[in-house]
Amino acid sequence: MENKQYILKERPYGDVTNDTFHMRRVSMPSLREGEVMVKTKYISVDPYMRGKMNEQKTYTEPYVVGKAIYGAVVGEVVKSKDKSYQPGDFVHGIMPWQEYCSIHTEDVTRVNVPKEDLPMALSVLGMTGLTAYFGMMKIGKPREGETVVISGAAGAVGTVAGQIAKLHGCRVIGISSSEIKNHYLENDLGFDDTINYLTTDDLDYELSRKCPDGIDIYFDNVGGKISDTIMEQMNFFSRVIVCGQISTYNSKEKNIGLRIQPMILTRSMLMQGFIVSNYHDEFPKAQNELAKWISEGKIKNRETIINGFENLPRAFMGLFRGANIGKQLVKVY
Numbered sequence: 529m530e531n532k533q534y535i536l537k538e539r540p541y542g543d544v545t546n547d548t549f550h551m552r553r554v555s556m557p558s559l560r561e562g563e564v565m566v567k568t569k570y571i572s573v574d575p576y577m578r579g580k581m582n583e584q585k586t587y588t589e590p591y592v593v594g595k596a597i598y599g600a601v602v603g604e605v606v607k608s609k610d611k612s613y614q615p616g617d618f619v620h621g622i623m624p625w626q627e628y629c630s631i632h633t634e635d636v637t638r639v640n641v642p643k644e645d646l647p648m649a650l651s652v653l654g655m656t657g658l659t660a661y662f663g664m665m666k667i668g669k670p671r672e673g674e675t676v677v678i679s680g681a682a683g684a685v686g687t688v689a690g691q692i693a694k695l696h697g698c699r700v701i702g703i704s705s706s707e708i709k710n711h712y713l714e715n716d717l718g719f720d721d722t723i724n725y726l727t728t729d730d731l732d733y734e735l736s737r738k739c740p741d742g743i744d745i746y747f748d749n750v751g752g753k754i755s756d757t758i759m760e761q762m763n764f765f766s767r768v769i770v771c772g773q774i775s776t777y778n779s780k781e782k783n784i785g786l787r788i789q790p791m792i793l794t795r796s797m798l799m800q801g802f803i804v805s806n807y808h809d810e811f812p813k814a815q816n817e818l819a820k821w822i823s824e825g826k827i828k829n830r831e832t833i834i835n836g837f838e839n840l841p842r843a844f845m846g847l848f849r850g851a852n853i854g855k856q857l858v859k860v861y
């Protein structure tokens with residue numbers, strides 16, 4: 529049987545290109561005691577992977593040049609050397625970008641959803657839904673009537689974060705790069721208003737018009753100039769959830785922005801960064817709550833799915849061009 533794998537061919541300098549990746553044929557994996565062989569169904573492509581393509585270690589180890597890229601995968605067990613897993617079971621884990629791999633069952637979690645709902649295990653019930661949940665609930669702590677601004681609003685994290693804020697009675701303003709995305713946010717997800725950061729001449733003015741009472745919570749997915757502008761309009765006792773800085777991930781220069789300390793001081797603001805894994809012990813509880821909200825129709829999930837293993841680089845690079853609405857996934861089998 530054929531088995532394909534993507535490796536990191538070279539570290540990108542600036543934008544990621546096709547030269548960053550190389551697809552190669554590898555042999556089918558062997559299977560040891562306690563392992564399952566997994567046929568990859570869906571692969572998640574995520575902005576944090578850009579950081580792992582750099583040489584320096586951050587909160588996570590860098591990818592190794594010449595070795596497989598890896599990330600969150602949902603797959604089907606095709607062979608098992610663990611009595612508690614049978615062929616046909618679905619599992620979630622951190623696995624290589626590979627069609628078939630073997631993995632110890634201690635490193636996977638069982639996915640108990642119907643086959644058609646498998647993408648949800650990588651979106652709203654996966655890492656990005658959990659990120660939205662913990663960022664909003666632990667740092668944002670939304671209260672009825674507050675104004676919430678979300679950048680990267682139409683993406684995997686942003687769509688869920690905005691809906692959680694709506695659930696708590698907030699006024700939610702989303703920022704994205706397109707009218708199609710903003711239409712989706714307002715008409716499908718119930719965001720109160722939106723701003724297109726690419727077409728607006730004056731983001732500061734648009735924000736002040738759409739947030740006449742100032743901003744109580746800013747869920748920052750993008751950083752850079754968008755965030756600098758938003759920071760100026762934060763209220764007393766407001767909270768800034770520093771979730772991601774995607775606008776800076778490809779930059780070749782050091783990013784220098786506002787001096788924010790005086791603002792934080794004089795407005796008694798809270799600004800906190802976080803990594804979703806900080807809350808690992810609370811994942812099951814959060815997943816239950818998210819699943820409940822989905823079943824009650826209070827939260828909608830959306831995935832942008834590209835078919836074909838060979839399209840992994842295209843799907844990944846698309847994140848930096850805003851090609852996705854909701855969670856970007858690649859369907860392999």
Ligand SMILES: NC(=O)c1ccc[n+]([C@@H]2O[C@H](COP(=O)([O-])OP(=O)(O)OC[C@H]3O[C@@H](n4cnc5c(N)ncnc54)[C@H](OP(=O)(O)O)[C@@H]3O)[C@@H](O)[C@H]2O)c1
Pocket residue numbers: 574575576655656659680681682683684685686703704705706709749750770771772773774775776802803804805847848849850851852853854855856
């Ligand atoms: N802290 C954590 O534990 C954690 C966990 C997961 C994700 N994150 C971070 O959260 C953010 C969102 O992640 P996600 O998985 O939900 O990705 P995503 O929002 O689904 O996809 C990325 C989106 O970022 C926007 N974008 C790309 N380049 C941009 C730029 N130069 N300026 C402004 N916007 C840009 C695009 O939307 P537009 O079309 O609207 O520009 C794109 O669709 C990322 O920064 C990610 O690193 C953090």
